Amino acid sequence: MGKTEQTEILIIGAGPSGAVAAGLLRKQGRQVLVMEKETFPRFSIGESLLPQSMQYLEEAGMLQEVVEAGFQHKNGAAFAKGPLCSDFDFRDKFSPGWGTTYQVPRGQFDKLLADAAEKAGAEIRYGHAVTAVDVDAERPLVQVRGEGGENYAVSARYLLDASGFARTLPRLLGLERPSDFPVRGALFTHIEDRIALADMDRHKILITVHPEHHGVWFWTIPFSDGRSSQGVVATPDYLARYPGTEVERLRAIIAEVPTLAKVLRQAVWDTPGRSLTGYAANVTSLWGKNYALLGNAGEFLDPVFSSGVTIAMRSASLAAHCIGRAYQGETVDWQANYALPLQAGVDTFRAFVAGWYEGGFQDVIFHDQHAPEIRRMIASILAGYAWDRSNPYVAEPQRRLDVLRQLCQQTVPEVVA
Numbered sequence: 010m011g012k013t014e015q016t017e018i019l020i021i022g023a024g025p026s027g028a029v030a031a032g033l034l035r036k037q038g039r040q041v042l043v044m045e046k047e048t049f050p051r052f053s054i055g056e057s058l059l060p061q062s063m064q065y066l067e068e069a070g071m072l073q074e075v076v077e078a079g080f081q082h083k084n085g086a087a088f089a090k091g092p093l094c095s096d097f098d099f100r101d102k103f104s105p106g107w108g109t110t111y112q113v114p115r116g117q118f119d120k121l122l123a124d125a126a127e128k129a130g131a132e133i134r135y136g137h138a139v140t141a142v143d144v145d146a147e148r149p150l151v152q153v154r155g156e157g158g159e160n161y162a163v164s165a166r167y168l169l170d171a172s173g174f175a176r177t178l179p180r181l182l183g184l185e186r187p188s189d190f191p192v193r194g195a196l197f198t199h200i201e202d203r204i205a206l207a208d209m210d211r212h213k214i215l216i217t218v219h220p221e222h223h224g225v226w227f228w229t230i231p232f233s234d235g236r237s238s239q240g241v242v243a244t245p246d247y248l249a250r251y252p253g254t255e256v257e258r259l260r261a262i263i264a265e266v267p268t269l270a271k272v273l274r275q276a277v278w279d280t281p282g283r284s285l286t287g288y289a290a291n292v293t294s295l296w297g298k299n300y301a302l303l304g305n306a307g308e309f310l311d312p313v314f315s316s317g318v319t320i321a322m323r324s325a326s327l328a329a330h331c332i333g334r335a336y337q338g339e340t341v342d343w344q345a346n347y348a349l350p351l352q353a354g355v356d357t358f359r360a361f362v363a364g365w366y367e368g369g370f371q372d373v374i375f376h377d378q379h380a381p382e383i384r385r386m387i388a389s390i391l392a393g394y395a396w397d398r399s400n401p402y403v404a405e406p407q408r409r410l411d412v413l414r415q416l417c418q419q420t421v422p423e424v425v426a
Contacts (some may be wrong), residue, residue, distance in 0.1 A: 011161035016042040018332065019151060019165035021178070023049065023133050026304035026321035027171030028122035031131035032069030033329035037336065041131040042163065044153055046138035046175070049123055050116035053173075054197060054285070056238045057083065057214045057230045057315040060099050060107040061393030065322035071125040078121055080111035081233040082212055086391055089268055090218035093375040096210070103385040104394035112214065112230050114199075114238075142181050144168070149299050167332050168300040171325070176306050179292050184302075188289035190311065190362075194248050196259040197240030198282040202231060203275035214315065217269045222247070223368050225262070226313065227269055239263075239273070242312065245286055255282025288312075295351065296343040301328045308355060313365055316358045319393040324351050354395035360406035361390055369414040376417040383413070 018034050020027045023045035031041045066072045085098040100108035111118075127133055136156030143150045149168040154160055170178040179185045209215055211231040219225035225247060230238040241248075241262050251258035256278050263269055288309060295307045304321025327350055331341045364370030373379075373387070386402045395403060402409045 011159060013150075013162040013164055014042075016040050016163060016165045018042070018167050018169065019044065019149070019163055020169045020171055021139050021151075022171035022173055022175070022306070023123040023126070023135075024053065024119050024171060024173050024304075024321070025122055025318050026173075026306075026325045027169070028119070028126045029065055029069045029071070029322050030169055030171060030303060030325035030329050031126035031133075032071055032122075032129050033326060034332065035126070035129040035131055036070060037329070037333045039332070039336070041126075042165070043123075043126070043131055043133040044137045044139055044151075044163075045123075045133055045135050048135045050120040052283075053115035053119060054195075054238070054240075054283075055312065055315070055317050056115050056118075056232070057112050057228070058110040059315055059319045059391075059393030060110045061395075062319045062322050063107040063110055065326050068326060069125075070129060071122055074121055074125050075111065075118075078117070079233055080113045080118070081231055082109060083112045083214065084109045085213045085388075087210060087213045087215045088218070088374050089215065090223075090371070090375060091220040091268070095374050095377070096213065097384070097388045097391050099388055099392040101385060102388040102392050102394070103382070103400050104389040104392070104397040106394060108392065112232060114232055114236075139172075139177050139181075142168070142178065144182065144298055144300055166299065167335075169303055169328055170300065170306040171303040171321070173305040174288070174290075174309070176290065178300065178302060179290075179306065182297070184292045184294060186291050186293050188291045188308075190289040191366075192245060192287045193242055193289070193311070194245045194284060194286035195240050195242045195288070195312065196248060196255050196262075196282055196284050197228075197238065198256055198259065198278070199280045200237055200239050200273070201235060201277035201279055202229075202237040202239075202273065203235070203277065204231065204237070204272055205275075208272045215272070216313070217266060218371060219262075219266055221265075223371055224366055227263065227266065228312070229269070229272065237276075239276075248284075255284050256280075258282075295348040301331075301343065301347060303328060307351075310355070310358055311362045313362055314358060314391060316393065316395070320351070320355060320358070323354060323396070327351055350396070353398075354403075357390065357395035357403050357406045360410060364410050364414075370410060372417045373410070373413050
């Protein structure tokens with residue numbers, strides 16, 4: 010094995026959680042080294058941000074770059090199912106904070122954040138893959154294979170895994186455990202959408218539910234250049250009914266949904282499709298001796314409410330704060346100060362995702378007689394404010410959703426329970 014280098018903070022992965030963590034730690038004056046196995050820009054799914062994420066971009070000193078990049082402005086979410094439709098404007102929400110954000114081609118967005126981290130003083134090594142790790146010593150020791158095939162080691166005071174779906178530390182340390190969510194799959198691509206202005210509000214993500222199968226849904230995420238991300242989520246068995254390439258299968262399923270087929274009637278399907286199956290994941294612990302798992306490296310729920318990037322950035326903020334306290338000489342309880350606060354918001358999203366697939370939250374979404382205050386509370390969750398416990402639907406998500414679904418069966422407006 011080659012040489013051993015020393016650094017204060019080693020981050021695995023230069024995606025949103027890694028870049029934001031690097032930016033936050035550089036603001037503390039820490040030495041940050043990032044290992045990224047791929048070369049940026051690279052394709053990644055998850056293009057619709059939530060307004061809550063803007064807070065973490067601002068904290069990391071990356072907000073100006075994002076605002077000036079010319080991404081598609083986003084102010085809400087639109088839902089459609091047959092003749093039913095429902096729009097939520099994130100600016101009209103219960104929780105304080107940002108009410109708008111962006112819809113972003115992730116290759117461009119992730120590169121922008123990584124460049125901002127480098128500008129702040131972090132070192133990013135592209136094409137360098139972590140192959141082994143030892144967290145039993147006083148300092149984590151990571152084995153790396155470089156772009157040219159060279160092998161070397163890095164010793165760090167703290168190790169953060171921001172490797173996303175690669176899940177480097179869970180895989181190497183045996184931390185993976187099955188998700189309790191049913192297995193689902195997705196087919197997706199980017200298209201030249203040619204969507205007429207009358208057919209869709211480009212300032213909102215469009216989520217379309219299959220008219221006959223409530224567990225099958227589609228995303229349409231417009232970008233500022235006339236293109237969109239288009240995908241479908243369903244069980245693997247459902248997706249397997251359709252032959253052909255990913256794009257051919259995706260188009261065949263869309264053809265079953267007249268409203269979405271109309272929206273995309275002039276689209277140019279000019280990009281090969283991709284697929285993803287069994288994406289939900291979990292771990293036995295989000296942290297260990299001098300290391301922590303950020304974002305999707307720890308847990309991923311489902312793409313339906315676009316929560317992934319927001320959870321990733323929240324985890325970066327919490328981890329950077331814990332490390333900052335440790336460098337100030339404080340004793341940090343990572344379970345109490347990192348894992349539990351992060352998990353609280355994840356559990357809120359979990360209740361809403363489960364309710365979506367069970368059908369109850371879809372009943373709530375398409376109900377047209379909600380009291381305005383309830384709509385604002387729901388809008389806050391959809392905008393990513395899943396950690397605001399002053400919102401009753403954050404403090405007691407499951408109970409409130411159960412009550413609300415029962416109220417949706419009535420014909421009179423609800424009162425705030």
